[in-house]
Amino acid sequence: MMGPRQEAQAALFYEFSLEDHVPQAHLLRSIDRFVDLSGIRTHLAEFYSHTGRPSVDPELLIRMLLVGYCFGIRSERRLCEEVHLNLAYRWFCRLDLNDRVPDHSTFSKNRHGRFRESELLRHLFETTVTRCIAEGLVSGQRMAIDASLIEADANKQNSTPKEEWDATTIDPMDAPRAVREYLDTLDEAAFGAASNVQPKFTSHSDPASQWTAARKGPAFFSYSDNYLIDTDYGVIVDVEATRSIRQAEVGSTKTMLRRVKDRFDLHPERLIADTAYGTGPMLGWLVERKIAPHIPVFDKSSRSDGTWTRADFEWDAENDQYICPEGHALKQFRRNYSDPNRGPTGKGTARYRALKLTCQACPSKAKCCPNADARKITREEHEDARQVARDIAKTRQYEISMKLRKKVEMLFAHLKRILGLGRLRLRGPCGANDEFLLAATAQNLRKLAKIFPAPQQTRKA
Ligand code: SF4
Incomplete structure (x- = not known):
């Protein structure tokens, strides 16, 4: 029998509980158990004025950003609409049905101001790493590193060829934020100082991004997202934004390994990476620190004419x-020199x-x-270190390592396909860093939620 037509009738009073309407199996319920924002008010305290109008709760902004990055909602305007309409998002953000969702402009004000000054997003990311360690997902013994190109919010039409580009003519007082950040990072190893080679084109809107082509495909402006992961469960233990050139990506290895040692006392026994990381100086640096390089050696000594190498x-x-x-x-x-400076130096x-x-x-x-x-x-x-890497490459452990390396590639695939981070929305090195930190935080939280799902409650009869 066909039921009666559904008519919309506005009730005068509703008895409604958000808690009852969010499914027990919803991903956000599992994620919520691992989000620890208890320290952020203290972390931010000195960046707020003691007078004036009360600001939007920073915890609410962070929860909304986490929803956005966990579910691939890239636009902050759309995120505000989604949180307004979606009951599970409201529940996660601690917003009741009548509570107002903050305006999208609040995000950019906070991000460019106190969030960056206080390094809040790094603090948030490290909180999730600490939780992963506490849950036993990180042993710190085997780590893998890799970088992935993420397209910058810049296009070729709005760029200058290298012959015409002159950074000294830019007036910082009159330049947009991303251009000021470019000027500020010209001497940093991860950005301007990574290489003396000028890129073929420089973007006007985001000059720190690198004009690059991936695997001989069409060129575009990009930043590199560098991940250092623990291979036990594929937890991201550190993340760093750099220019998309090999020197900067390889340089970030040292930055991240030093940082995980400082912050979490993690010192891997082995580091797994691809050939780009197998240069002599990099291998020498790892071997010196007693980290076994499970890395193919970057070797240009091979010959194509069939003669002995x-x-x-x-x-x-x-x-x-x-x-x-x-x-x-x-x-x-072939002879002994009386002048010691002419003999073997062991360098170069x-x-x-x-x-x-x-x-x-x-x-x-x-x-x-x-x-x-x-x-x-x-x-x-660094030939001795290269030889160490060559010897490791003959072992069974190395074969296992090459399979484990896929975990970091899977994380990048997940980042682009599921979290939708194929192109950056924010400009400048700080914008790239913010987006990469939030995305890595979301990936770690999703991992925790997947491994430890929220307990299912059985409905009362
Ligand atoms: S290096 Fe040795 S193998 Fe090569 S040509 Fe000279 S003697 Fe022969």
């Missing part, structure tokens, strides 16, 4: 020489040479050095 020569550390496949020595110095690139006479008479010359009188081999400053 450096790997075919045996290193004799005791005598500071290489031994060629024919059993002859390649030496750096060293060249090892075979004797011309030996090579000329060698039956394997065509396979070794067909176009030279004698074979030469270079040895980089």
